[in-house]
Amino acid sequence: xKTVLLKIRRQKANESFYWEQFQLQLPERATLETALQVIxxxxxxxxxxxxxxxxxxxxxSFEQSKTMVIVNGAALSxxxxxxxxxxxxxVVEPLAGFSVIRDLWVDLRQSxxxxxxxxxxxxxxxxxxHSLTEQNYKQAKAFAGVPKNQQALDCVRCGACAQNKxxxxxxxxxxxxxxxxxQNNQPLSAEQTSxxxxxxxxxxxxQVQAAEAQxxxxxxxxxxxSNHKKRVRxxxxxxxx
Amino acid sequence: xKNHSQRVIILGASVAGICLAxxxxxxxxxxxxxxxxxxxxxxxxxxxxxxxxxxxxxDQDQHFLDSVRFAGFLGNHIKIRELCQSSASYLxxxxxxxxxxxxxxxxxxxxxxxxxxxxxxxxxxxxQLRCHQASHRVRVLEHWRPLALANTEQGVAxxxxxxxxxxxxxxxxxxxxxxxxxxAQSLFFSQSSFQNDGFLxxxxxxxxxxxxxxxxxxxxxxxxxxxxxxxxxxxxxxxxAGRLFLQKNNGERFYFLEDWYSDWQDLxxxxxxxxxxxxxxxxxxxxxxxxxxxxxxxxxxxxxxxxLGGLATDDAHQTDLSGLxxxxxxxxxxxxxxxxxxxxxxxxxxxGLDLANQLMQxxxxxxxxxxxxxxxLPALKxxxxxxxxxxLELSGPENLSALKRELSELCHFALGPMRDNAVLQKFxxxxxxxxxxxxxxxxxxxxxxxNQELARARDLFTALELAPALSMAAEKRDESRxxxxxxxxxxxxxxxxxxxxxxxxxxxxxxxxxxxxxxAIVKPKRRQRLEVAG
Numbered sequence: 001x002k003t004v005l006l007k008i009r010r011q012k013a014n015e016s017f018y019w020e021q022f023q024l025q026l027p028e029r030a031t032l033e034t035a036l037q038v039i040x041x042x043x044x045x046x047x048x049x050x051x052x053x054x055x056x057x058x059x060x061s062f063e064q065s066k067t068m069v070i071v072n073g074a075a076l077s078x079x080x081x082x083x084x085x086x087x088x089x090x091v092v093e094p095l096a097g098f099s100v101i102r103d104l105w106v107d108l109r110q111s112x113x114x115x116x117x118x119x120x121x122x123x124x125x126x127x128x129x130h131s132l133t134e135q136n137y138k139q140a141k142a143f144a145g146v147p148k149n150q151q152a153l154d155c156v157r158c159g160a161c162a163q164n165k166x167x168x169x170x171x172x173x174x175x176x177x178x179x180x181x182x183q184n185n186q187p188l189s190a191e192q193t194s195x196x197x198x199x200x201x202x203x204x205x206x207q208v209q210a211a212e213a214q215x216x217x218x219x220x221x222x223x224x225x226s227n228h229k230k231r232v233r234x235x236x237x238x239x240x241x
Numbered sequence: 242x243k244n245h246s247q248r249v250i251i252l253g254a255s256v257a258g259i260c261l262a263x264x265x266x267x268x269x270x271x272x273x274x275x276x277x278x279x280x281x282x283x284x285x286x287x288x289x290x291x292x293x294x295x296x297x298x299x300d301q302d303q304h305f306l307d308s309v310r311f312a313g314f315l316g317n318h319i320k321i322r323e324l325c326q327s328s329a330s331y332l333x334x335x336x337x338x339x340x341x342x343x344x345x346x347x348x349x350x351x352x353x354x355x356x357x358x359x360x361x362x363x364x365x366x367x368x369q370l371r372c373h374q375a376s377h378r379v380r381v382l383e384h385w386r387p388l389a390l391a392n393t394e395q396g397v398a399x400x401x402x403x404x405x406x407x408x409x410x411x412x413x414x415x416x417x418x419x420x421x422x423x424x425a426q427s428l429f430f431s432q433s434s435f436q437n438d439g440f441l442x443x444x445x446x447x448x449x450x451x452x453x454x455x456x457x458x459x460x461x462x463x464x465x466x467x468x469x470x471x472x473x474x475x476x477x478x479x480x481x482a483g484r485l486f487l488q489k490n491n492g493e494r495f496y497f498l499e500d501w502y503s504d505w506q507d508l509x510x511x512x513x514x515x516x517x518x519x520x521x522x523x524x525x526x527x528x529x530x531x532x533x534x535x536x537x538x539x540x541x542x543x544x545x546x547x548x549l550g551g552l553a554t555d556d557a558h559q560t561d562l563s564g565l566x567x568x569x570x571x572x573x574x575x576x577x578x579x580x581x582x583x584x585x586x587x588x589x590x591x592x593g594l595d596l597a598n599q600l601m602q603x604x605x606x607x608x609x610x611x612x613x614x615x616x617x618l619p620a621l622k623x624x625x626x627x628x629x630x631x632x633l634e635l636s637g638p639e640n641l642s643a644l645k646r647e648l649s650e651l652c653h654f655a656l657g658p659m660r661d662n663a664v665l666q667k668f669x670x671x672x673x674x675x676x677x678x679x680x681x682x683x684x685x686x687x688x689x690x691x692n693q694e695l696a697r698a699r700d701l702f703t704a705l706e707l708a709p710a711l712s713m714a715a716e717k718r719d720e721s722r723x724x725x726x727x728x729x730x731x732x733x734x735x736x737x738x739x740x741x742x743x744x745x746x747x748x749x750x751x752x753x754x755x756x757x758x759x760x761a762i763v764k765p766k767r768r769q770r771l772e773v774a775g
Binding site for chain 2 (some may be wrong): 057155
């Protein structure tokens with residue numbers, strides 16, 4: 001057994017945050033998830049006070065969890081962090097760039113703006129014949145081209161890439177947008193161009209590279225943003241003449 | 242064809258729920274889709290990479306026979322055959338959405354199999370959903386838990402649900418309610434599920450019945466973690482984490498996958514599962530399977546994840562309650578076929594799309610949308626609010642996690658693969674004792690915002706109510722079948738194979754009966770029992 005000191009940033013929505021420390025006896029090579037479960041069972045802080053258990057967005061208990069938090073400054077999955085390897089006290093914070101629901105649980109839901117921007121490129125396709133109109137049946141056929149980059153669909157919206165960004169559209173959505181543009185392979189409409197200008201203008205390449213470094217799946221975000229910027233330039237050039 | 246727009250509530254936003262939501266939205270209906278978690282973050286049904294789709298007739302027949310042979314228990318042969326025959330259509334649909342398919346490695350004997358990334362397929366279905374969401378045809382309620390079913394004499398009127406973050410409780414009316422999320426998994430784990438927030442119990446109290454509840458989903462690759470709870474590691478399945486071997490008594494390591502399959506790094510999970518089952522069955526006493534991970538050897542043991550049972554449904558996915566439907570893993574009809582031959586994704590798609598088709602052909606979905614039904618909803622909502630207040634006031638000495646662990650251990654012991662009627666008979670008494678302890682429960686968190694402890698407490702009380710139903714079904718099935726091994730009853734019984742257990746809740750007591758299965762296509766044959774190692 002090992003003694004581990006955790007310093008956790010705690011907060012309720014719309015309230016100011018505070019730090020709380022927990023000293024735990026854990027088996028060797030325990031993960032952060034195990035530590036949080038131990039706190040859940042016996043929520044006693046370093047001062048010996050009984051407090052509310054730490055809250056995080058618990059996903060599936062028996063499959064790969066992608067719940068990300070900031071541990072000693074790096075975005076990591078709670079199930080992958082082995083506490084023995086970290087400098088103590090281990091500082092645990094919620095993901096930055098998202099509103100905190102409570103403690104380590106942040107709101108990763110897609111914003112309405114993101115949904116709308118993505119939906120511009122999506123052709124609705126039904127499985128049953130009677131759920132299709134003739135027009136979208138034709139669109140569906142055109143849509144089923146060979147996609148260039150299916151990796152865009154690997155993103156699991158863990159939120160790691162979106163640290164310290166201040167944009168209405170997240171980087172993972174940009175990745176999907178890139179995929180959808182490739183799928184469509186058609187000239188962009190005015191609405192689509194303006195959506196791209198709106199969404200790509202806020203990302204500079206340094207920011208994208210930093211985000212790429214955080215991605216646990218090593219997805220190529222830089223290429224997608226670069227592609228979008230090219231599309232915007234092309235559309236702007238055509239509009240000029 | 243639809244006559245007018247109606248509203249459907251779908252509980253669960255995994256593959257089945259999303260497929261249904263997309264189709265209903267395309268047909269112009271209003272959809273309320275509930276997701277307990279953030280949509281798109283690590284979806285639960287995913288993880289298998291090979292779709293046993295068969296595009297030729299010969300392959301379809303083989304696929305069906307394999308499904309029947311490898312699934313230990315099957316609900317409905319006719320439906321399973323339909324599923325196998327429809328596989329090609331699902332593939333074409335996914336391809337139309339933009340999915341890349343790859344023919345699986347034929348050197349492994351996988352003719353007619355197609356490999357694809359299920360995460361990508363899910364994302365494509367999700368993109369379609371986003372599109373409907375943006376055009377307001379689908380309203381997605383993320384972080385909402387359904388607590389109770391509103392049911393009148395005329396049919397289902399809607400649901401009462403709670404927002405997990407703000408803890409606001411709301412009532413939602415609809416012409417149909419579809420249950421599309423798993424079963425009572427939290428009897429084994431500390432994780433809450435839709436069903437265990439009280440919704441399943443509420444359905445049972447209203448007259449729905451539970452079918453096939455005695456069987457558990459078996460997954461051989463549970464990595465027995467040295468640092469706490471066991472969990473299923475998908476990395477292990479995909480062979481990314483290390484090599485599997487059998488530690489022999491003479492000190493040798495038998496790397497069975499490498500020995501049996503030259504291309505072992507690309508093996509589909511179900512082949513690994515079968516290989517493990519074979520090694521396990523032939524291992525001598527004291528020999529066990531490990532995962533080699535650098536210098537470490539992690540014990541890997543056959544494990545189980547949740548109960549197979551679900552709400553009893555007919556061929557049209559309709560439960561015993563008018564207007565209440567169940568699909569995917571919430572229904573019992575196809576589970577046997579879905580679990581073993583790597584068809585989970587197909588099973589979910591099939592049930593989701595099939596129900597959409599059924600609903601689109603009906604003018605009346607069975608729900609009660611009358612004014613009196615809508616007036617009944619606020620009262621139910623107030624009941625749930627009172628229940629929350631009662632839970633928040635719990636201040637006894639008993640610890641929630643300790644009680645949950647005690648129940649989980651009891652379930653593992655009594656309701657695991659190895660069963661004994663003497664133990665099962667005592668199970669109900671132990672549950673009563675646990676219930677009594679739970680009445681002295683104390684919560685550390687009295688907050689009315691994102692209170693997960695309260696949800697876990699609710700989960701515990703529901704599990705304590707459901708556990709006796711499961712033990713009753715397990716006790717009545719006196720045979721050894723598939724992974725299940727019962728002391729004193731070592732042979733599979735063909736008469737019971739043709740019968741499915743059905744449990745109803747009447748006046749606070751569970752009632753058990755057997756139902757005939759649809760097994761007309763393939764006659765069950767006597768199965769040879771594998772010797773259990775050790």
